[in-house]
Amino acid sequence: MFGSSDLLILVVLVPLITAYFLPLCGYIRSSLCNLVSVFSLSISLIISLYLAKIVVLEGTIQYFTTGFQPPFAIEIRADQLTVLMVLATILLSLLTVIYSRYFIRGRFTEERKGLYYALILLLAGGLNWFIIAADIFNMFVGLEILSISSYTLIGISQKRKAIISGFKYLLMGAIGSSFTLLGIGYLYIMTGTLNFNDLALRIIELNLMHSEAILASLAFIVTGLSIKSAIFPLHVWMPDAYSEALVPICALSSGIIVEAAVYMLIRIIYTVYGTKIIMEIVPITTIFLYISGIAIILGSFFAISQTNIKRMLAYSSVSQMGYIILGVGISTKLGLSAGFLHLFNHTIMKACLFFAVGGVVYRKGITEIYEFRGIGKKMPWTMTFFSIAALSIIGVPPTNGFVSKFLLAYASLDAEKWFFAIIILISSLLNAVYFFKIINISFFSGKKEEEKDIKEPPKTILIPTGILAILCIIIGFAFPIPLSMIETAIKSLIT
């Protein structure tokens, strides 16, 4: 019988194995693909909920693939933070698959639909692999699986520009992967191990704190994962990719792929290198602090100047990634937990925004902001969900965005970095500028022309959007639950 630790590997295996059967289903009957992928991801969701319960009650789960103990075995582990990430991944992939049922109708031929769902499931499996790895090379393999499937997903679209944006993403991402692999090489040549905890021990044991090779590995890994996570100066692939890709893929990419990369970046720099290297020897947290300040402000300004709503949301993502990095920059326990809380909140908010925009795209096929005139009267539910998520990103009180922004501002005041509290306030105002513009256009101006045929998108598009919008408000009240889980994990992360 399965033990609880054996269940952990199923989170990876169930989506990955299903992914290989989906093209077959596509040949038999294309409508089967959607059902099979929903079924598979639902099973994964149940497993991950059960895992979350176990982890909260009993603590960290470890699983070794061979009979040995680590560092000789390949280890995967799940602490409270990991379980939250896995939950977010599976939930968002499930909603994306449900959402895609009507959204991709007519965009692909019947055989291709199977491949589309297979790629999404590969992405989900790769993400889970990437997240639960406690071994730096396993992390790399998971990273490659998720990257290759995400390049392809960004590239498939009706528009010809999508191929070019996918190609640009591939070039940058491939350089990022190579850099990560090189960094792993430097770590391995100095320490002779790959396990996260063992690496941390060896670096202290062998007195490698000031070794140039270790610092080079830090530089390579941070650069490589920063490209994947679109941290400010390396974000250039993101707006191009999102403006052309299919909307569900934008939601998935912006909601979870960049988040997973930044999560792994934080995990590696804290567990492997430890606070002494990243704060004193190479002040990487200070660098992140200033980068985050620039990213928050510049991302908001770029977002204001956009006319395409998907590009605007992409630049908004750049700004929001700045908040998460700000948590690292503050580098106190409170700051880091606020950053991680914002990471999960951003998953929900940004996916909800993209889903709502996708509803409009499905009915009208528009992405320019001025064309949203009067949409709110035709599609009240869609635009209401959009407004809830937008208010959440701005940080209006009963939503989850307010909680994490408030905690970030409080943490920066607490760490006597009051300047960044001011930046958070200014950025909230800038966010308000561009989101209220859309809300205003869609609800309060209009009657330009009466189009009778515009109505709400189908339920499979509306319901995932609604679930995420409701989650925005629920987490706004129930934030202590994820926050306590994050804080427990961070206590072991920062020692």
Place this chain on the structure above:
Amino acid sequence: MIWVLDILLLILLPLTAIVVVRSRDLMVAAIVYSIYSFDMAIIYTQLNAPDVGLAEAAVGAGATTILFLIAITKTERMEE
């Protein structure tokens, strides 16, 4: 005296890489890339990693080159 062979093979690597970069005919570049990969495979075997040598000979010199050739026949041969 095996180290002379080692060094010759190692020097061949950047030379073939430069030919790959400089040649304007993509077909030539792909074939020279195959030589480069095969050279790399021999070096892996010399460095006591025969399994990687086999894999590189099959994957690098074989599969990757074939992929490049297929891509070149489907697109254009000369670099502009």
Place this chain on the structure above:
Amino acid sequence: MNLSFYLQHYNYWICVSLFMIGIYTMIAKKNIIKKFMGLNIVDTSIFLFFISMGDKRNAAAPILHAENEIIVNNYVNPLPSVIILTAIVVALGLTATALSFAVKIYEEYGTLNSEKIERLW
């Protein structure tokens, strides 16, 4: 850290120069397929780096000859080989994806020159 140390580790010099050649190709060459050849050169240079670090002087490949006597110092480290076996396959997958992108781009735009594509965009 004297000159002979650097001269003895000549493999790594080749790795560095190959890495640089590959990065140069990815940045400077306009042709998309050429860029991916550069990517492959970068990848193989990293593989060579891993394999070089696993090697030892006067040691044999990690294949078990006699079961009774296993002296660890007589065998090279097998772990980098295993890592690189995985990474080679991953690189093949990446190349296949990239080349399918290149073919698709050629079908849509009729050129592989990245500057021309940028103008057509």
